[in-house]
Amino acid sequence: MSVDRFPKYGNVLFSATLVRGHIAKFHIPYLKWFKEHGWETWVAAKDDYPDGDCKIPYCDHFVNIDFARSPFSKQTVVAYKQLRKLFAEERFDIVHTHTPVGGVLTRLAARDARRYGTKVIYTGHGFHFYDGAPAVNWMLWYPVERIMSRFTDVLITINDEDFKRANKFAHCNVEYVQGVGIDLDRFDSSGTVFAKRSELGVSNDDHMILAVGDLIKRKNHQCIIRALAELDDHYKLFICGTGVEEKSLKALVSELGLGSRVSFLGFRKDIPTLMHDSDMLVFPSIHEGLPVTVMEAMASGLPVIATRIRGVVPDLLKSGVNGIVLDNDEPGTVADAIERLATDPAKAKALAVAAMEDSKCFAVNKIVSNVASIYMKVLA
Numbered sequence: 001m002s003v004d005r006f007p008k009y010g011n012v013l014f015s016a017t018l019v020r021g022h023i024a025k026f027h028i029p030y031l032k033w034f035k036e037h038g039w040e041t042w043v044a045a046k047d048d049y050p051d052g053d054c055k056i057p058y059c060d061h062f063v064n065i066d067f068a069r070s071p072f073s074k075q076t077v078v079a080y081k082q083l084r085k086l087f088a089e090e091r092f093d094i095v096h097t098h099t100p101v102g103g104v105l106t107r108l109a110a111r112d113a114r115r116y117g118t119k120v121i122y123t124g125h126g127f128h129f130y131d132g133a134p135a136v137n138w139m140l141w142y143p144v145e146r147i148m149s150r151f152t153d154v155l156i157t158i159n160d161e162d163f164k165r166a167n168k169f170a171h172c173n174v175e176y177v178q179g180v181g182i183d184l185d186r187f188d189s190s191g192t193v194f195a196k197r198s199e200l201g202v203s204n205d206d207h208m209i210l211a212v213g214d215l216i217k218r219k220n221h222q223c224i225i226r227a228l229a230e231l232d233d234h235y236k237l238f239i240c241g242t243g244v245e246e247k248s249l250k251a252l253v254s255e256l257g258l259g260s261r262v263s264f265l266g267f268r269k270d271i272p273t274l275m276h277d278s279d280m281l282v283f284p285s286i287h288e289g290l291p292v293t294v295m296e297a298m299a300s301g302l303p304v305i306a307t308r309i310r311g312v313v314p315d316l317l318k319s320g321v322n323g324i325v326l327d328n329d330e331p332g333t334v335a336d337a338i339e340r341l342a343t344d345p346a347k348a349k350a351l352a353v354a355a356m357e358d359s360k361c362f363a364v365n366k367i368v369s370n371v372a373s374i375y376m377k378v379l380a
Helices: 019-026 028-036 075-089 100-109 111-115 135-151 160-169 221-228 246-255 271-277 292-300 331-342 345-362 364-379
Strands: 011-018 040-046 061-064 094-098 119-124 154-157 173-176 207-212 235-240 262-266 280-283 304-307 324-326
Touching: 011 019, 011 028, 011 100, 019 028, 019 040, 028 040, 028 364, 075 100, 094 100, 094 364, 100 111, 100 119, 100 135, 111 119, 119 135, 119 364, 135 160, 154 160, 154 364, 160 173, 207 221, 207 271, 207 292, 207 331, 221 235, 221 246, 221 331, 235 271, 246 262, 271 292, 280 292, 280 331, 292 304, 292 345, 304 331, 324 331, 331 345, 345 364
Parallel strands: 011 040, 011 094, 040 061, 094 119, 119 154, 154 173, 207 235, 207 280, 235 262, 280 304, 304 324
Antiparallel strands: none
């Protein structure tokens, strides 16, 4: 089906566990695409804005669902009943659901709707079961996703490992789309002069290391802090993000005597400018689906050092070509990579240029177009 033949009217529902934490971050361009094609748009998710002022661009109807991230929470039953009520009252042509718990409950609640023509699409933003994942993840989530694929018309995966695995277990069509897309223009800093280095007290002789991500164990920020302790005082680390590990990470910084060299910047809206003025991004995450932070750094022309995990290799980085990929996260290994990159500006520049070129395939308009082709295919 071509775009010209796409139905001029319909009802689409996007669901995910959180509004601010997921829908607002990743799916506004898709809601916009449906509005531009005359569709009525719905969002079912939990309002996680601190002030309760939930305003979603391009969304006609918002339904606040009491999702919990844990499938064992008592709120899970409440959320399921709320979704069942929604599907009993409204008819949707397409349901596009996201996040593990949100995806499971939405697909279960939409079982009857599928009998009347509703098409259900689920995007797995990185399965909980992956090479090297804890056994409990495999015991719980692998059978769940295998069963849930029976209530799914299309399963979209966002990295190579998940795509190959889904093709082995899924009872539905499987597609591979490279993430949710990034706004390349937002990270294009050509001809722009920023002053973040001076604002943050970074001299021309210093090496500005950036880390971006929630302060949770999975992001492995402690690894970078320990690596910094093995480098001289000209290396400064700036960590963007908030989370439950903030207290323990600050305690580690104090313990290692790095208080003057590590800054916790909290939640930031100026990530593009910080990336422009930094010397490198260090991303030692333990596991990811397809890390947006790495894609944003690539688009910014910021050299990346990352661990060899699903979603980074082979999907984003080729070590020595458009970034540096580490086989382990030992502090000495990370420190050595940081020092090698910092002392070889020609190599850093070559990696950055290659990464910027590769980032073009993650342009949001291109990714939206790819997903739109799946919408058209499922309705054909």
